[in-house]
Amino acid sequence: MWAHVGQSFTPGTDPQAPYDVLILGAGRMGSALALALTEHAPHLKTLLVEEGGLPNEDGATILAPGIWTTAHLPDSQHGAARWTLERLRALLGDDIQSRRYLTLHDQPTPGSQPTRDLLGAHPQSLALLDLGVLPHARAHGAHTYRPGTLAQVAAQSAIRRGTDLLLNTRATPHPGGRVTLERLTVTNTHQVVTHETHTLHAPLIVLATGAHAPTQAEHHLGVHTRHARAYRQTPHLAAPSTEDTPVLHAHGLTLRPQHGAYTLIPPIHHRDPHGYAPQGGHLTGVPTGLRRETLEDLVGLMDAFPALATSDLHLGRSLADIPGAWLALPGGQPGAPPTHDRLDDHTHLLLGGPHADTLGLWTADELARQIAGGSGQ
Numbered sequence: 448m449w450a451h452v453g454q455s456f457t458p459g460t461d462p463q464a465p466y467d468v469l470i471l472g473a474g475r476m477g478s479a480l481a482l483a484l485t486e487h488a489p490h491l492k493t494l495l496v497e498e499g500g501l502p503n504e505d506g507a508t509i510l511a512p513g514i515w516t517t518a519h520l521p522d523s524q525h526g527a528a529r530w531t532l533e534r535l536r537a538l539l540g541d542d543i544q545s546r547r548y549l550t551l552h553d554q555p556t557p558g559s560q561p562t563r564d565l566l567g568a569h570p571q572s573l574a575l576l577d578l579g580v581l582p583h584a585r586a587h588g589a590h591t592y593r594p595g596t597l598a599q600v601a602a603q604s605a606i607r608r609g610t611d612l613l614l615n616t617r618a619t620p621h622p623g624g625r626v627t628l629e630r631l632t633v634t635n636t637h638q639v640v641t642h643e644t645h646t647l648h649a650p651l652i653v654l655a656t657g658a659h660a661p662t663q664a665e666h667h668l669g670v671h672t673r674h675a676r677a678y679r680q681t682p683h684l685a686a687p688s689t690e691d692t693p694v695l696h697a698h699g700l701t702l703r704p705q706h707g708a709y710t711l712i713p714p715i716h717h718r719d720p721h722g723y724a725p726q727g728g729h730l731t732g733v734p735t736g737l738r739r740e741t742l743e744d745l746v747g748l749m750d751a752f753p754a755l756a757t758s759d760l761h762l763g764r765s766l767a768d769i770p771g772a773w774l775a776l777p778g779g780q781p782g783a784p785p786t787h788d789r790l791d792d793h794t795h796l797l798l799g800g801p802h803a804d805t806l807g808l809w810t811a812d813e814l815a816r817q818i819a820g821g822s823g824q
């Protein structure tokens with residue numbers, strides 16, 4: 448493992464192609480793939496390259512909700528979800544908790560019960576919502592965990608089984624199985640600069656760079672894809688929650704109990720256009736750190752969740768006050784499951800996106816099996 452530029456990078460013995468597989472990006476998807484390759488194809492020598500640390504503070508992984516649930520999946524994806532849950536349990540042990548997950552509705556739906564009955568034991572949850580607006584609820588099983596921990600555990604297990612890891616290194620893919628690696632360092636004026644550059648060749652490259660991957664495919668490999676990206680903010684609601692408080696979901700908004708309060712996970716409506724830069728919006732003339740789309744969603748839900756209309760909702764003053772990350776949208780669709788794609792003779796793309804909590808490990812494993820079966824090369 449090479450963590451910083453003080454450790455000189457000395458890839459394997461063959462200077463032309465020291466690795467069989469280069470995985471670019473050590474978020475949860477890249478890390479999961481590295482681990483799955485050590486299981487399905489232990490003969491392959493793999494290098495995992497990450498621009499930041501593990502987990503990277505800028506990546507989608509660290510801010511992902513970490514909610515496994517089949518509540519929003521079609522039946523055809525339940526098998527992959529259950530497989531992912533078994534795998535999460537094996538990797539995370541006690542770091543995954545089971546919780547109830549309630550979808551709240553204004554109309555009865557198949558399997559729904561009165562919200563008041565389902566939340567009878569949770570007065571703190573009842574205090575957040577208006578039962579007149581959301582009288583019906585359906586309970587689902589769910590499990591919560593930290594996706595950042597998952598990325599760490601998967602990468603560490605892969606390293607123990609022989610994968611190499613290069614941190615603080617920006618990778619750029621090129622056609623023909625070539626990758627340039629810039630090892631980054633920080634100057635004493637806090638600027639990130641390139642310390643040294645390496646070029647590696649490998650028969651197989653996997654872009655697991657999250658929301659960056661579709662742009663990298665287009666700019667550096669000349670392959671246009673249908674994948675896109677969206678910026679998601681996860682504001683804080685300072686209402687109290689406990690270890691067994693249910694996750695609540697209504698009209699696309701998820702209230703995820705976390706750290707004794709709630710993290711709000713707003714819906715993703717569509718891809719963000721190329722060149723879009725997120726910026727804070729205004730609420731009744733006052734600048735906030737929540738962008739316009741997120742504000743509109745939350746204002747629209749204030750009748751259902753009066754708690755959103757109180758000072759418990761952290762609005763911030765500028766974008767930097769509200770945690771947010773770019774998320775890949777497989778196929779450009781907010782509802783699409785994680786996916787992998789063959790881009791050219793040497794390169795695969797591996798994308799997590801909004802459903803990575805529930806299906807990401809399965810998709811990474813599927814790509815590892817494909818590579819092990821020889822169809823990846």
Ligand code: ADP
Nearest residue numbers: 472474475476498503506507508618656657799
């Ligand atoms: P996912 O859920 O798909 O794993 P993330 O955004 O969490 O998505 O992970 C992508 C990872 O790829 C991040 O940790 C990010 O720092 C890393 N990354 C993005 N671009 C590059 C790059 N050019 N070189 C190396 N790593 C990169």
